[in-house]
Amino acid sequence: MWLWFAKLGSPRWFYEVSGRWLPWLSGAMLLFMSVGAVWALLFLPPDYQQSFTTRILVVHVAVAGTSLAFFPLMAVAGTITLVWKMKLADMVAKNAAPLGAWFSLVTLATGSLWGSVMWGTWWEWTDARLVSMLFQFFLLLSVIALRSAIEDSEKAAKACALLSIVGCINTVIIKYSVEWWNVLHQPSSPINMSNDSANGPEFWLVTGVMIVAVYLFLTVSLILTTRNEILERERRSRWVKDIIS
Amino acid sequence: MKADESSTYQAFVGTLKRDLLIAFKRKNEIANPFIFFLIVAALFPIGITPDPVRLAEIAAGVLWISALLASLLAMDNLYSADFEDGSLEQLLLSHHPLYFLVLAKNIGHWLVSGLPVVLISPLIAYMLNFPRESYMVLFITLLMGTPILSLLGSIGVALTVGLGGRGLVLAVITLPMSVPVLITGTLAIQETGNSAPLVGYLAILGAMLVGSLSLAPLASAVALRISVN
Numbered sequence: 001m002w003l004w005f006a007k008l009g010s011p012r013w014f015y016e017v018s019g020r021w022l023p024w025l026s027g028a029m030l031l032f033m034s035v036g037a038v039w040a041l042l043f044l045p046p047d048y049q050q051s052f053t054t055r056i057l058v059v060h061v062a063v064a065g066t067s068l069a070f071f072p073l074m075a076v077a078g079t080i081t082l083v084w085k086m087k088l089a090d091m092v093a094k095n096a097a098p099l100g101a102w103f104s105l106v107t108l109a110t111g112s113l114w115g116s117v118m119w120g121t122w123w124e125w126t127d128a129r130l131v132s133m134l135f136q137f138f139l140l141l142s143v144i145a146l147r148s149a150i151e152d153s154e155k156a157a158k159a160c161a162l163l164s165i166v167g168c169i170n171t172v173i174i175k176y177s178v179e180w181w182n183v184l185h186q187p188s189s190p191i192n193m194s195n196d197s198a199n200g201p202e203f204w205l206v207t208g209v210m211i212v213a214v215y216l217f218l219t220v221s222l223i224l225t226t227r228n229e230i231l232e233r234e235r236r237s238r239w240v241k242d243i244i245s
Numbered sequence: 246m247k248a249d250e251s252s253t254y255q256a257f258v259g260t261l262k263r264d265l266l267i268a269f270k271r272k273n274e275i276a277n278p279f280i281f282f283l284i285v286a287a288l289f290p291i292g293i294t295p296d297p298v299r300l301a302e303i304a305a306g307v308l309w310i311s312a313l314l315a316s317l318l319a320m321d322n323l324y325s326a327d328f329e330d331g332s333l334e335q336l337l338l339s340h341h342p343l344y345f346l347v348l349a350k351n352i353g354h355w356l357v358s359g360l361p362v363v364l365i366s367p368l369i370a371y372m373l374n375f376p377r378e379s380y381m382v383l384f385i386t387l388l389m390g391t392p393i394l395s396l397l398g399s400i401g402v403a404l405t406v407g408l409g410g411r412g413l414v415l416a417v418i419t420l421p422m423s424v425p426v427l428i429t430g431t432l433a434i435q436e437t438g439n440s441a442p443l444v445g446y447l448a449i450l451g452a453m454l455v456g457s458l459s460l461a462p463l464a465s466a467v468a469l470r471i472s473v474n
Contacts, residue, residue, distance in 0.1 A: 082467075135424055138420075138421040139422075141417065142414075142417045142418040142421060145418070146414055149414045150408060155471060155472065155474070158471040159468065162404065162468055163404060163418065165464075167422075170421075174421075177428045180428070180429075180432070181428045181432060
């Protein structure tokens with residue numbers, strides 16, 4: 001078991017294995033993404049209450065669900081960096097932070113688009129999920145800011161690892177405190193409307209396809225950026241020189 | 246060479262005394278966060294409205310946000326002077342658990358930067374036409390909340406110590422983390438009349454204080470070991 005773990009830490013091993021997996025993963029991603037997107041955006045029947053706006057929700061729900069995975073991912077990678085000093089974990093964490101910020105931003109943007117039609121407003125402070133997503137976005141930005149502020153890459157890796165762990169705990173606390181805040185302010189917030197009980201099974205089916213597609217997109221993007229990172233950091237080693245030349 | 250036989254408790258008290266002594270030698274550094282708090286709080290009525298009724302509505306938020314900003318600005322000199330003269334490295338090399346030394350530094354720092362802000366807050370509250378019945382709650386929540394802000398801020402300072410231009414990075418790291426404290430503090434003030442939710446919010450604030458007292462110095466200690474090597 002430990003042998004496997006040590007192997008995983010080797011950038012070269014990861015580069016070779018991920019290179020073999022990449023075509024399959026990208027193919028599956030393209031398949032799911034195109035099926036989900038065409039189905040959701042062109043063929044999904046309008047909801048009797050929400051009309052065609054549910055088509056935005058398919059993308060929104062998938063991206064939002066995936067964006068919650070980033071802080072746990074970065075915290076686990078950070079723990080591995082701090083405890084076992086595995087370089088690969090830091091390479092993944094480094095690229096996960098900007099990607100996570102993008103996912104949060106897309107979640108906020110698609111949510112606003114949907115809200116502008118259904119709630120009649122682009123932004124609503126009384127919705128706990130909007131506010132906690134906003135602060136998750138800020139916390140991810142702070143990890144990126146810290147990374148770019150520290151020049152020494154090894155020190156930056158450890159500092160960001162610690163900040164990711166603290167941030168992961170903090171997002172949970174922020175989520176709950178924002179919920180209490182809203183319970184007090186406005187119990188009957190528009191949250192109820194987005195519990196898509198009115199939607200039929202077809203909505204959930206296409207959303208399921210989309211969630212798989214977005215997770216595959218996340219995996220493929222992380223692998224691609226990590227491979228780039230490996231080439232950059234290991235550029236002086238022999239096997240990288242062999243690949244490039 | 247004679248072995249150092251001081252106990253951890255002695256080291257804790259020694260660090261605390263040293264930091265307080267240094268702080269009292271540089272009186273302007275004590276005064277700065279305090280003056281900053283006064284000025285920021287005074288800017289809100291000028292920027293928003295001089296109307297006492299509307300001021301009373303926003304007073305709790307104004308006081309909390311001013312306290313948050315004052316604590317953020319004061320944080321910067323928690324480790325930087327020690328880092329520059331090398332005494333921070335001595336702390337790291339000490340055989341006492343770094344956790345207690347960091348805790349001592351945090352407490353000492355809060356006593357000279359956080360406590361004055363808490364003590365002056367009723368006066369600012371009066372200037373903002375703060376609801377009279379909420380003074381006690383405001384004082385208690387700030388008394389419990391500002392140490393949490395300092396303890397959380399300490400993690401950010403420890404991560405950024407020794408970096409050039411760290412001020413903004415520090416703010417970007419620390420401010421989002423302070424949201425739960427801000428929410429709980431202002432909620433408690435709004436619930437002054439109702440004892441049941443009030444006690445609940447104070448209990449949550451107390452839980453956050455205990456949690457950050459026990460966990461934040463741990464994170465700060467790890468962060469210091471990362472930043473100073």
